[in-house]
Amino acid sequence: DAGITQSPRYKITETGRQVTLMCHQTWSHSYMFWYRQDLGHGLRLIYYSAAADITDKGEVSDGYVVSRSKTENFPLTLESATRSQTSVYFCASKGGGNTGELFFGEGSRLTVL
């Protein structure tokens, strides 16, 4: 199906565990993003990627790792999960140009116990 999909939608893990959130888009968009959304905060950028093999940190990147070996996939890994990383994570992709449409996935709700 066309679009942007995230998995898993819900995940419960324990402190110190490694967790990977998957993101897949079918439009061949160059830009992909990971955001986290917490109550009282706007969406905050974790990492973004301008193309395959090109990634860069956002404003809240500590504790997260990304990779982008293929244009369509942009996984986000929490190497050692902490309770402060309990959040809803959104992946997004964007077409070229400043006014390119930004499409969001449905989100992955992560709880770290």
Added chain:
Amino acid sequence: KNQVEQSPQSLIILEGKNCTLQCNYTVSPFSNLRWYKQDTGRGPVSLTIMTFSENTKSNGRYTATLDADTKQSSLHITASQLSDSASYICVVSDYKLSFGAGTTVTVRA
């Protein structure tokens, strides 16, 4: 520092009534401003996107306005419906996207 401020934080309106949401920003230089609708438990969905030269844009019952001189935007919802209950997020772009915290709208029958 938050460069995009939205108000009010939340509001409740009766079905059929109109409402207006505000977005003030300090992002500079300015490229474009976007409004998104986010239903509970879902990802944000684009409503409008406006560039510097546009001062109004409509999408059905949603009308966004932009005053680039005062760095203000508003989103007007006409004849609200129960399905308009959602969070509305203002996003301002220079070379990156800056998100407001959103306004939560609740429409009651």
